[in-house]
Amino acid sequence: MNQAAEVIEGSRVRMHSYESATQWTWGAAVAISSVLARDLQDRPRTRLLLSGGSTPSPVYAALSKAPLDWGRIDVALVDERWLLPDDPDSNARLVREHLLQNNAAKARFETLTRAGRNIEESVNAANLHAQNRPGVVVLGMGDDGHTASLFPGMQGLDQALSTKAAYVSVDATGCPGAGKLLRRISLTPAGLAPAHTRLMLIRGESKRKLLDRVLDGDDPHEFPARVAFTTPGPPLHIHWCP
Numbered sequence: 001m002n003q004a005a006e007v008i009e010g011s012r013v014r015m016h017s018y019e020s021a022t023q024w025t026w027g028a029a030v031a032i033s034s035v036l037a038r039d040l041q042d043r044p045r046t047r048l049l050l051s052g053g054s055t056p057s058p059v060y061a062a063l064s065k066a067p068l069d070w071g072r073i074d075v076a077l078v079d080e081r082w083l084l085p086d087d088p089d090s091n092a093r094l095v096r097e098h099l100l101q102n103n104a105a106k107a108r109f110e111t112l113t114r115a116g117r118n119i120e121e122s123v124n125a126a127n128l129h130a131q132n133r134p135g136v137v138v139l140g141m142g143d144d145g146h147t148a149s150l151f152p153g154m155q156g157l158d159q160a161l162s163t164k165a166a167y168v169s170v171d172a173t174g175c176p177g178a179g180k181l182l183r184r185i186s187l188t189p190a191g192l193a194p195a196h197t198r199l200m201l202i203r204g205e206s207k208r209k210l211l212d213r214v215l216d217g218d219d220p221h222e223f224p225a226r227v228a229f230t231t232p233g234p235p236l237h238i239h240w241c242p
């Protein structure tokens with residue numbers, strides 16, 4: 001496998017560009033597993049927060065084979081659609097089907113939704129779990145510049161950006177990027193800040209062009225994905241391939 005070229009774009013972002021989807025898949029999976037391995041040398045457990053959507057499944061499938069002590073890894077979600085965890089459109093289902101296989105089947109998985117809980121109870125439970133500091137956070141970016149379930153123009157965006165809570169409930173009514181899945185739970189900048197490692201997985205030329213616009217400014221109202229590098233903390237590692 002070729003080494004990913006690393007281009008440093010200021011101190012807040014490290015860009016890892018790959019020539020092919022296969023290199024991207026393994027490059028990102030190895031990057032995540034190396035950080036998890038290092039964490040497990042230093043502490044009894046570590047915590048990995050994962051995004052859903054259409055992009056990350058090959059990376060999760062590759063990561064599932066990493067020879068880690070998965071029984072000491074807590075896997076949780078960056079965001080979730082207001083669906084039960086076995087729903088085909090849920091991020092939980094994606095993580096179960098692609099990551100929690102092979103060696104990673106031994107990981108402990110915390111879903112954001114659960115039968116019998118309403119959305120505010122689910123957010124409260126997520127905020128309790130979030131008292132365990134995340135180690136690695138894997139983010140995505142939608143075609144509209146959203147990340148997690150923080151959408152441009154959504155009602156409550158200001159509150160989500162400024163709250164001290166790690167998770168909030170989201171009503172994305174009027175946000176085309178949310179499709180039909182308008183009720184959601186999302187990580188906030190406050191939930192991202194404590195993580196020592198931040199990654200973003202993106203693919204395709206159109207997202208590369210969008211990324212240039214996202215990196216060319218600071219206002220998260222225009223592109224909430226900017227919170228990935230404007231939230232004080234470690235640099236954002238962006239893994240991209242065509």
Ligand SMILES: O=C1O[C@H](COP(=O)(O)O)[C@@H](O)[C@H](O)[C@H]1O
Nearest residue numbers: 051052053054055140141142148
């Ligand atoms: O709705 C979501 O979208 C983003 C981006 O997804 P993608 O399909 O454009 O890769 C994802 O990161 C987030 O977890 C998900 O809920």
